[in-house]
Amino acid sequence: MVFSYENLYSSSTARAKRSEIRELLKLIARPEVISFAGGLPAPASFPLDKIAEITRQVIEExxxxxxxxxxxxxxxxxxxxxxxxxxxxxxxxxxxxxxxxxxxxxxxxxxxxxxxxxxxxxxxxxxxxxxxxxxxxxxxxxxxxxxxxxxxxxxxxxxxxxxxxxxxxxxxxxxxxxxxxxxxxxxxxxxxxxxxxxxxxxxxxxxxxxxxxxxxxxxxxxxxxxxxxxxxxxxxxxxxxxxxxxxxxxxxxxxxxxxxxxxxxxxxxxxxxxxxxxxxxxxxxxxxxxxLLHKQIDVIKELYYKKRQLMLSALEEHMPEGVSWTRPEGGLFLWARLPEHMDAKELFEEAIANNVAYVVGSAFHCDEGGKNTMRLNFSYPSEEQIPEGVKRLATAIKKTM
Ligand SMILES: Cc1ncc(COP(=O)(O)O)c(C=O)c1O
The missing domain is CATH 3.40.640.10 (Type I PLP-dependent aspartate aminotransferase-like (Major domain))
Known part of the structure; x- marks a missing residue:
């Protein structure tokens, strides 16, 4: 018989649920999926040479x-x-x-x-x-x-x-x-x-x-x-x-x-x-x-500005009527709203079948609202992936509509 730990857990551990969202995100590990789901910075922005130089300097000094x-x-x-x-x-x-x-x-x-x-x-x-x-x-x-x-x-x-x-x-x-x-x-x-x-x-x-x-x-x-x-x-x-x-x-x-x-x-x-x-x-x-931090921020801003532009233009071009989105003046994310009757969690399966992923908006609501919303990240996907990913997402939305 395997020992049961149930009686040993603290009340907060017993109460903590595995995130449904994390389970959904496991589905996006396939390389063919274009992911707007993460919140990761663009790895191309990391100043590797400078960090190597400074690391040596820190060790020596x-x-x-x-x-x-x-x-x-x-x-x-x-x-x-x-x-x-x-x-x-x-x-x-x-x-x-x-x-x-x-x-x-x-x-x-x-x-x-x-x-x-x-x-x-x-x-x-x-x-x-x-x-x-x-x-x-x-x-x-x-x-x-x-x-x-x-x-x-x-x-x-x-x-x-x-x-x-x-x-x-x-x-x-x-x-x-x-x-x-x-x-x-x-x-x-x-x-x-x-x-x-x-x-x-x-x-x-x-x-x-x-x-x-x-x-x-x-x-x-x-x-x-x-x-x-x-x-x-x-x-x-x-x-x-x-x-x-x-x-x-x-x-x-x-x-x-x-x-x-x-x-x-x-x-x-x-x-x-x-x-x-x-x-x-x-x-x-x-x-x-x-x-160097000021310079690094300038590099990142230039990169993300371009990516945000690409995402906004692709949304404009492909999204059907009834879908709206924010137009952030900075940062890494924008927020899209589907028509009221739609559920971003239900749409997710179709999106994954189309090889594109996002995070469903309800995950960010303490009251479980926001069912028709989703978060789209533009910092991590490549410039080539952004228009293609938005096109795939729009196809999934049109089909589910
Ligand atoms: C609003 C907000 N707070 C905090 C964090 C945590 O950031 P970190 O622990 O990497 O500093 C994040 C990361 O995405 C965030 O978006």
Whole structure:
């Protein structure tokens, strides 16, 4: 007889479901499938030669130190570079307000760990980043969704939701937003909404988690103010990452926030991994100190701008009437909407039969809404694949319609 582990699991593990989406995505491993499903950067953008050069330099100049354990807060040199980086956007933080994490995904987990007890309330966008939902779900939080429009989370509906919750004696621990070229929708929240968001946190006694991996990847249009910059009251933690502006394989990101909260996150991180890899941090710090990050971002933007154009023109050319999509001014994703009666999950089988894949929109909804929506990634597929993939997707949609 095989031993059953059922009685041993923690309640959060027992509750965690295998993602249906991940199961669907297993189907796309065939080489003939053009995938708009992932959220991966273009590998062609990785500055391999520079990284090789800097790696050698780190080994020669500070090898023993870079290969040793480091402080949980992160390498002071990298944190100093990030303080300078923040200043270009008018964000004033000092070293004690910066924490290096193993990707922003760890930042989200740390936020969950320091704030959430079982059942605790928080507010998320509809749709919202799936990894954020997973992180908060693992703490068995109760999530309340507030719909977006083409300008991000709707502040009138947020206010309604906060008032409704307050009426029941519920104060959300935080409001989680991805304000710049959101994953999954690609939309950006303008400055006036960001200001309103801060006002509402003050009125309803809560805080904001601003998760912004894509902010730097703007191809066109005006950059709104970072939410953390609008905050005068210590009500914002901002998460940013090297994943989309340098290389995700380094697994490096950072959090800015009030010193007290960063210090709580440091303690929480100690029991997870002691520190983020000092070697990788030394590479990132050197890359930044040589002024290469700005150049790298320019390379990426040029690449993705072209890819977004290709995807937009292909959608225009091939999609049948009744299908609409966002037109992001940057980032990696756009969001397509099928006619109301259609279900993107049902369509998936037909799409896979046509050798094209996407992520179904309902995966990004804490309320299981968004059945007729899908996320399309344009950073990873090649320039040749994008028009062909959109054509295949349009064929699948027309057939299912
Ligand atoms: C909104 C958002 N937050 C966080 C992450 C996690 O990024 P990483 O852990 O690679 O820094 C991602 C990755 O796609 C994301 O889209």
């Amino acid at each position: 500070s090898g023993p130190q870079a290969l040793q354990y480091g402080p949980t807060e992160g390498d002071p040199k990298l944190r100093e570079e990030l303080v300078k980086w923040a200043a270009k956007d008018g964000i004033e933080v000092d070293l004690e307000q910066v924490l290096i994490t193993n990707g922003s995904q760890q930042g989200l987990d740390l936020v969950g760990k320091i704030f959430l007890d079982v059942g605790d309330p928080l507010v998320v966008e509809l749709p919202s980043y799936i990894g954020g939902l997973q992180a908060f779900n693992s703490y068995q939080a109760t999530m309340y969704g507030v719909p977006q429009d083409d300008l991000g989370m709707r502040m009138d509906l947020l206010e309604e939701k906060l008032a409704e919750l307050k009426g029941k004696g519920i104060i959300p621990k935080f409001i989680y937003v991805v304000p710049d070229f959101q994953n999954p929708s690609g939309v950006t929240m303008p400055t006036d909404r960001r200001k309103r968001l801060i006002e509402l946190t003050m009125e309803y006694d809560t805080i904001v988690i601003e998760d912004s991996p894509y902010r730097e990847l703007r191809f066109e249009g005006e950059q709104p103010e970072p939410i953390i910059k609008l905050d005068k009251d210590g009500r914002v933690i901002t998460l940013s990452t090297f994943s989309k502006i340098f290389c995700p394989g380094l697994r490096l990101a950072w959090a800015f926030g009030p010193e007290e909260l960063i210090s709580k996150m440091v303690v929480a991180k100690q029991s997870m991994d002691l520190c983020s890899p000092p070697f990788n941090q030394a590479i990132a710090a050197t890359f930044m100190s040589q002024g």
